[in-house]
Amino acid sequence: MLDVTRPTLLLNKKISITNISKIKDRADRNNLIMRPHFKTHQSLEVGKWYKNQGIDRITVSSISMAKYFSKDWNDILIAFPVNILEIETLNNISEKCKLGLLVDNYIVLEHLSDKLTRNVIIYIKIDVGYKRAGIIYKNLEDIDKIINHCSDDIKLNFNGFVSHFGDTYNSRSESDIIEKYKKSIMKLSKLSESYKNCEFSVGDTPSNSLVNYYPSFITEIRPGNFIFYDLFQHLIGSCKIEDIALRMICPVVSIYKERNEILIYGGSVHFSKDSVHIDDRQCYGYVYNYENLWNEKNRVGIVKSLSQEHGIVKVENTQNFTIGDLVSIIPVHSCLTVDKMQDFFIEGNKHSIMG
């Protein structure tokens, strides 16, 4: 076992690869392209595990991330509305790889026509009700304006539509996730009647983990978090505890018998600050003994609060702990935890993310 002295993030390769296989199989069975989102791991090393399963195209969430992954990948979709201030970097990336850009307004298109030096693929971002980014699915006028502009510009190859069913993150059970997925699919389905032979790319870990049937107009899925999963995904019904491939290992630095709490070295600079509600209390992670790493049966506590470096763990009995012990924690949000830590250990070796 790794000799840990401070908060350390461990990544289970076997679980991660199984998670990839499962969703890849689901995609294959439904004739879907699998274009995984790499914002969760931000790692060239982890990217290789996807390559080994025949995946050849990826999704990223920033132009910096596209630049980083263009070392190893030559088909990249930046699933974030184009930031026109970074056009120079976009031009550099498009020299090296097939680049997909997300557009949800006409003004950006004009900039792209003006400033792009190479051909790119254009996807229209569609909002099916999540209200984060995208053109509302009913707004055919704005959609047509973009498609028409693309047809007049040889550099802008319109390819189809991208949507994120973010609502599934507000679920409380498997059936709830599937219900939300169906509502979003219905909206996209209407759109697909107006735009035949276009790609329709959807992506969110909750629905992509559970849905067994996709209508035929859907061509691609883009989940990201599923490679590691996390406590949040488990609690909404996306995965089992044993599917979660990340653990934060933290030292016990103090014990408070009178309040059944232990203090760990591990705070919001390690985990990030995302939490879940369990029995009306905030929870920042499930706590287990380090000795049973990856085979945890019995939870020994819950992280009840995080400061910058402190974590307070509520336990059943403080007598089970000694100062200097290590505990293993399932984090609430793996994407943000990985981003916070900037590196993780795989089979005893340290790997840094894009930084």
Place this chain on the structure above:
Amino acid sequence: MLDVTRPTLLLNKKISITNISKIKDRADRNNLIMRPHFKTHQSLEVGKWYKNQGIDRITVSSISMAKYFSKDWNDILIAFPVNILEIETLNNISEKCKLGLLVDNYIVLEHLSDKLTRNVIIYIKIDVGYKRAGIIYKNLEDIDKIINHCSDDIKLNFNGFVSHFGDTYNSRSESDIIEKYKKSIMKLSKLSESYKNCEFSVGDTPSNSLVNYYPSFITEIRPGNFIFYDLFQHLIGSCKIEDIALRMICPVVSIYKERNEILIYGGSVHFSKDSVHIDDRQCYGYVYNYENLWNEKNRVGIVKSLSQEHGIVKVENTQNFTIGDLVSIIPVHSCLTVDKMQDFFIEGNKHSIMG
């Protein structure tokens, strides 16, 4: 003005230095040692601004941070219960500087006696009700046990007590902060009657920013956040908006007229995820025009949600914005924002933090 193309953190040196001066004056007037907490900035460069004001001792929140700052500082207090797993690093640091350690249990003391190679200063962490770390202020038995052990070990020089009035962070006004400060001081005051001629170090930005009178047994203050302040501190009453020395500059990437919202490139990987409640809504930052940087009068929006890279800003009127604009944002929690970004610009030059 800096040519910004992606989320970029700016630090105002003049405001920061004024913030240092104000609290340093307050400390001087009360005959208090000022031992600022460096977890907020984590920067050798910013540390120099303190040195220039005659400050020669600092507080940090981890052993790694002590190691980093031991390049420039030779009197460091690690205000976090000792992590005995890092004893080797502690021994290395203690060769270079005067090292203060925080203890709140006896077991750690025995480890220190066994493993330390050099003399250190021991402070007992006292819990006055915040219930994060520390021995409860009434528990003289445990306190005496630690002091007695120190008197038997030449390496462990007991120096006094350290307390953090974390309750002040749950305030809603200046008077509320001062009320909470007074309650905590009362508890420490009782302790001071039993332990004469000991140091009593207290520290939290809210009270240290407002309190004008300290009882004579208090010897030291350790605020940290005050050098930059942030939206949270402003809302609880610690500072004015014009005292806040940090701005995140973010590009506008899309505009949604129908819901009076704009999308910025700037998410939880830039700001962290801390939020405040304003009129029963979550707020992740105040938004201003970049043109009026540091002289903002009129707020143009509020960050209402953050995903990994997306920020949604609620605005009065979307007509005031164009895609490609930059907005200036006051973050909710400066310590975590700095930690997330890992670098900031001071007068046009980029500086990295400890990393």
